Every structure is written in C-alpha cells, then in structure tokens.
Amino acid sequence: xxxxxxxxxxxxxxxxxxxxxxxxxxxxxxxxxxxxxxxxxxxxxxxxxxxxxxxxxxxxxxxxxxxxxxxxxxxxxxxxxxxxxxxxxxxxxxxxxxxxxxxxxxxxxxxxxxxxxxxxxxxxxxxxxxxxxxxxxxxxxxxxxxxxxxxxxxxxxxxxxxxxxxxxxxxxxxxxxxxxxxxxxxxxxxxxxxxxxxxxxxxxxxxxxxxxxxxxxxxx
Amino acid sequence: xxxxxxxxxxxxxxxxxxxxxxxxxxxxxxxxxxxxxxxxxxxxxxxxxxxxxxxxxxxxxxxxxxxxxxxxxxxxxxxxxxxxxxxxxxxxxxxxxxxxxxxxxxxxxxxxxxxxxxxxxxxxxxxxxxxxxxxxxxxxxxxxxxxxxxxxxxxxxxxxxxxxxxxxxxxxxxxxxxxxxxxxxxxxxxxxxxxxxxxxxxxxxxxxxxxxxxxxxxxxxxxxxxxxxxxxxxxxxxxxxxxxxxxxxxxxxxxxxxxxxxxxxxxxxxxxxxx
Numbered sequence: 001x002x003x004x005x006x007x008x009x010x011x012x013x014x015x016x017x018x019x020x021x022x023x024x025x026x027x028x029x030x031x032x033x034x035x036x037x038x039x040x041x042x043x044x045x046x047x048x049x050x051x052x053x054x055x056x057x058x059x060x061x062x063x064x065x066x067x068x069x070x071x072x073x074x075x076x077x078x079x080x081x082x083x084x085x086x087x088x089x090x091x092x093x094x095x096x097x098x099x100x101x102x103x104x105x106x107x108x109x110x111x112x113x114x115x116x117x118x119x120x121x122x123x124x125x126x127x128x129x130x131x132x133x134x135x136x137x138x139x140x141x142x143x144x145x146x147x148x149x150x151x152x153x154x155x156x157x158x159x160x161x162x163x164x165x166x167x168x169x170x171x172x173x174x175x176x177x178x179x180x181x182x183x184x185x186x187x188x189x190x191x192x193x194x195x196x197x198x199x200x201x202x203x204x205x206x207x208x209x210x211x212x213x214x215x216x217x218x219x220x
Numbered sequence: 221x222x223x224x225x226x227x228x229x230x231x232x233x234x235x236x237x238x239x240x241x242x243x244x245x246x247x248x249x250x251x252x253x254x255x256x257x258x259x260x261x262x263x264x265x266x267x268x269x270x271x272x273x274x275x276x277x278x279x280x281x282x283x284x285x286x287x288x289x290x291x292x293x294x295x296x297x298x299x300x301x302x303x304x305x306x307x308x309x310x311x312x313x314x315x316x317x318x319x320x321x322x323x324x325x326x327x328x329x330x331x332x333x334x335x336x337x338x339x340x341x342x343x344x345x346x347x348x349x350x351x352x353x354x355x356x357x358x359x360x361x362x363x364x365x366x367x368x369x370x371x372x373x374x375x376x377x378x379x380x381x382x383x384x385x386x387x388x389x390x391x392x393x394x395x396x397x398x399x400x401x402x403x404x405x406x407x408x409x410x411x412x413x414x415x416x417x418x419x420x421x422x423x424x425x426x427x428x429x430x431x432x433x434x435x436x437x438x439x440x441x442x443x444x445x446x447x448x449x450x451x452x453x454x455x456x457x458x459x460x461x462x463x464x465x466x467x468x469x470x471x472x473x474x475x476x477x478x479x480x481x482x483x484x485x486x487x488x489x490x491x492x493x494x495x
Binding site: 115117118120121123124125126127128131135136139140143216217218219 | 285286287315318319322323325327329330331332333334342343346347348375376377378391392395
C-alpha cells in the first residue's frame with residue numbers, strides 16, 4: 001500500500017526530471033551533434049586527404065572510447081589544464097561530440113547511397129555542388145538515414161542518464177535521490193526505467209510518422 | 221514566336237556555327253577513350269553520334285556539357301570564351317558550358333523527391349532566378365506540349381518509363397538551352413515506349429532545336445539527323461549525311477557496325493557484304 005503511494009508520489013518528480021533534464025539534454029545534444037556529423041561526413045567524403053584524415057581520426061576516437069570516459073575527461077579532466085566547464089555544458093559537449101562521431105558515418109553512407117546521376121542532373125541544370133547537395137542529395141539522403149539516426153537518438157536519450165555522474169540533475173539523478181531517501185531502490189529504479197521506456201515509445205512512433213512522410217515519393 | 225515563348229528554340233536556326241570542338245582527347249588512367257575528336261554543330265542542326273558501346277560517344281557528349289573534363293582540345297561555344305583543356309579549366313568556364321546546353325540522360329535522372337512540375341522548375345527558379353509564377357507557367361506549357369499536363373503533380377515513380385523520359389526532356393527544355401544533348405535517351409526504355417520519346421525529339425528537331433544525340437536508333441538518325449558521325453575506338457571513323465552513311469558507308473568498320481545492328485541474327489556480318 002505504502003509502496004503504491006511512494007510510486008505515485010515519486011512519479012511527478014521523476015517525470016519532471018525527465019522533462020527538464022533528460023529531454024532538453026538529449027534534444028540539444030542531438031541537434032548540435034547532427035550539425036557536427038554533417039560537417040564530419042562531408043569532410044570524410046572529401047577528396048582532400050587532410051580533411052578526410054581528420055574526420056576519420058575523430059570518428060575513430062569517439063567510437064573507440066567509452067562515453068562515460070568522454071564525459072569524465074571533459075568535466076573532471078579539463079580543470080587540470082585550467083578549463084572548468086559547468087555540468088550542463090559539459091554534458092552537452094560530450095553528448096554532441098559522441099553523436100557527431102556516430103551520426104557522421106550514418107550520414108556519410110546515406111549521402112553515398114544517392115545515385116551519382118543525381119549529382120550530374122544537378123550540375124547539368126547549372127547547380128553548384130553546394131546547391132546540388134542541399135536541394136537534391138540531402139533530401140534523398142534524409143530518407144535513408146531516418147531509421148539509423150532514430151536509433152542514435154534513442155540511445156542518446158538513455159545515455160543522458162550518465163550525466164547524473166557529473167552532477168547534472170536529470171531524471172536518473174532524481175531517481176537516485178528518491179531511492180536513497182526512501183530506501184525503495186527496486187521500485188524507484190523500475191519506475192525510472194518505465195519512464196525512459198515511455199519516452200522511447202513516443203520517439204519510435206515519431207520515427208514511424210517521419211518515415212511515412214519521407215516515403216511518399218517511393219514506389220511501394 | 222516571341223522570344224519568351226517557352227516552346228521556341230533558344231537558338232535561332234540560322235545555320236551559323238553554334239559549337240565547335242577541336243582535338244578533344246580524354247583518358248581515364250591509361251585508357252584513352254577519345255583520340256582527337258572534331259565536332260561542329262550549326263544552329264538548327266541535328267548531329268547524331270552512333271557507334272559501338274565503348275566507342276566514346278557518351279564521353280564526347282558529356283564533355284560538351286562539362287560533366288567530363290577532356291585532357292586536351294578546345295570547345296568554342298558561340299558567345300562564350302574558347303575553352304582550352306590543355307590547362308586546368310576555371311569553374312566559371314565549366315558553368316558557362318552548362319548554361320548553354322542541357323542534357324537528357326539515359327536513366328532520366330529525375331529528382332525522385334520532387335513532383336513533375338517541381339523537377340521542371342528547379343533549374344529555372346533556383347539557378348536562373350526566373351520568378352516562380354513565370355517558371356510554373358512555362359513548365360506547364362512545356363508539359364502540355366509533350367502530353368503530360370495532367371501529370372504535373374505526380375512523383376516520378378508514378379510515371380511510365382516513357383513519361384519519365386519526356387519529363388526529362390521538358391526539364392532540359394525549361395532551361396532554354398541553345399544546345400540539347402541526348403545521351404541514349406531511349407536505351408533504358410521498354411521497346412513499346414521508345415516511339416513516344418523519339419517522336420518528341422523528332423518534333424523538337426523539326427521545330428529547329430539544335431541537338432547532339434547519341435543513339436542506337438538508326439531509323440531516328442536516318443529521319444532526323446543532318447549529320448551522322450560514326451565513332452569507333454575513340455575516333456570519328458566516318459561522318460556525313462545520313463543517306464550517305466547508311467546506304468553507302470565508305471569504311472569497313474562502319475559497314476560492319478551497321479550490319480550488326482540492322483541484321484543482328486545473320487552470321488558472318490560484314491564479311492558477306494560486298495563493297
């Protein structure tokens with residue numbers, strides 16, 4: 001009985017932690033990460049060896065090191081060389097860099113999946129490579145990259161829980177505080193897990209809608 | 221016709237030289253695909269390039285549109301600078317080539333994420349900065365002209381191959397190019413759809429559009445061409461009026477090629493043809 005009361009009482013604080021912590025952290029990091037990823041993908045595709053080398057190195061480091069270590073390097077490590085960053089910006093920087101590395105490979109593959117003839121058709125109507133990219137190639141690449149990018153986004157929503165370890169007040173940190181106070185670890189952590197799941201269910205249905213919309217010009 | 225009439229050829233068919241290409245060479249690595257090609261196109265003229273696959277026809281066409289950069293030679297497009305490929309070609313010169321010509325591809329290369337009308341106005345609106353209203357009006361007139369008025373809001377995947385290719389032609393026409401380039405425009409089509417596309421190209425030729433056409437459709441070449449160039453191994457083996465080339469080719473290689481196309485099932489090919 002008291003368990004149900006506790007679950008009910010803690011629901012709003014947890015959800016509030018999700019709405020004010022988890023979601024803004026994930027959305028901001030994903031948006032910044034995508035911009036970064038597009039730049040890195042273009043560098044990686046570029047014929048300039050220095051640019052593609054830098055992109056390759058960046059992707060390799062991001063994918064080859066744990067996200068938690070990346071977070072700790074930025075928040076706990078940087079002060080040693082005189083750079084102190086607050087918890088929130090630290091988390092956003094780390095998550096954006098992380099998304100940038102993973103999404104760059106997705107975007108690169110999506111751009112390369114658009115037939116070469118589309119570039120040529122753009123050139124032949126007088127477009128510059130930049131206009132061809134933004135008007136013709138990226139809209140077609142977007143369709144291909146929605147499913148894998150949705151995966152990246154869903155992973156990010158869950159990974160934001162790691163920010164609790166650098167003192168960001170998001171949903172999991174709220175859960176830890178309530179659990180420590182009430183000693184009901186199992187109940188509270190399962191409740192937090194259910195709310196993460198709920199967020200991801202909403203995201204998945206958003207992904208379905210977006211995929212349907214982008215599929216309107218493809219034969220079924 | 222008024223100069224703004226979207227249906228009228230952009231270059232007046234007055235027989236003066238529109239394009240002159242001299243000594244065009246192109247190598248891909250060690251493979252020399254063009255060995256000094258000369259080509260002259262007069263306003264209102266239809267030049268047809270024929271020849272076996274790998275002979276370099278398509279590379280010639282792509283060079284004229286700046287999609288391929290020749291390793292040597294010059295292209296002199298009336299009203300523009302003479303482009304000399306001996307040195308690196310400035311971007312502005314490549315764009316100048318594209319401003320004057322428009323390409324129709326074998327695989328149509330329509331933009332799949334845009335409707336038919338959006339495909340057609342993309343170049344005029346985005347590149348040539350034509351007001352959208354005007355571009356839509358002109359595009360509609362052109363679509364009507366090729367019998368596709370009712371498909372203007374369809375996506376390319378909803379069209380047949382022949383309809384897709386006709387939209388490809390309209391997309392090229394909408395740019396008001398002085399020169400139309402066709403790269404095997406019917407090779408990817410089912411046989412029963414070839415006619416409707418060739419008909420459109422033939423009509424444009426009759427109206428005085430200047431064009432260079434790469435094709436295997438010899439009947440089209442015979443009816444529409446002013447000049448036929450037979451290419452093989454990266455050189456122009458023989459050139460002349462279609463009547464002369466088709467009925468009385470002077471070169472053995474031309475004869476053999478025509479024979480293979482006209483009588484694909486007969487054994488022995490050119491060996492049986494007496495000179």
